[in-house]
Amino acid sequence: MGVDVELIRVEQQGTSPRRRHESQVAKIGDAHFHLATVLERVQQHGRTPMLDRIDPYGLLELTSVEMPQFLGELNVLVEQAEGPDEERILDAVRRLAETCRDSATLCLRFVGD
Known part of the structure; x- marks a missing residue:
């Protein structure tokens, strides 16, 4: 099972979830399970509470x-x-995360199979 990563632009007027509009900006597919494999190595060891939620x-x-x-x-x-x-996919994830960090309208979504 792979874990795809999507950079999503979110536009929402007000607080109603019905007024939320999303558009995909970029996507990293994990068809060969490289991200999922390295995540499995580090999860639940107490060093990565946010990554543990994936x-x-x-x-x-x-x-x-x-x-x-x-x-x-x-x-x-x-x-x-x-x-x-594995290094290549992590570098790509880093680039998406840095882009997301710099814009309040973006979010990073992890999608498991």
């Missing part, structure tokens, strides 16, 4: 406000990467 079968959405913590925890993933394929 469910390979579920959905997690993180806001731009959460990106500084996420980027810090992403460094733990980079330390555990084995090989260029």
Whole structure:
């Protein structure tokens, strides 16, 4: 099971969820399970509480406000990467997270299979 990562632009007028409009800005597919594999290596060891919330079968959405913590925890993933394929996908996730961090209208969504 892979974990895809989507950068989503959210536009919402007011507080009603019915007035929420989303558009996908970018997507990283995890067809070969590289992200899911490195996540499995670090989850539930007490170092990455935010990454621990990523469910390979579920959905997690993180806001731009959460990106500084996420980027810090992403460094733990980079330390555990084995090989260029895992490093490449983590680099791509970092770029999306940095973009998300810089805009309050963006969120990062993790979509499990």
